[in-house]
Amino acid sequence: MDVNAIEQWQSGDIVIWEKHIGIISNHRNAKGISFVIHHANPIQASYEEDILSDFGTIMGHYRVG
Helix, strand or coil: CCCCCHHHCCCCCEEEECCEEEEEEEEECCCCCEEEEECCECCECCEEECCCCCCCCEEEEECCC
């Protein structure tokens, strides 16, 4: 669950924080860390954002295979 181990994160992976869940995007920031597609608030249907490393402690990282 190390966000800096960029080879471990693939688009479509599911990431879970304590009170949030997201799907790993195929886009990455300048450091190579994956963006996350997630539901940010009730007004916003979906959102792709660079939050993997700063949204909180990652509780789970899953891949459906």
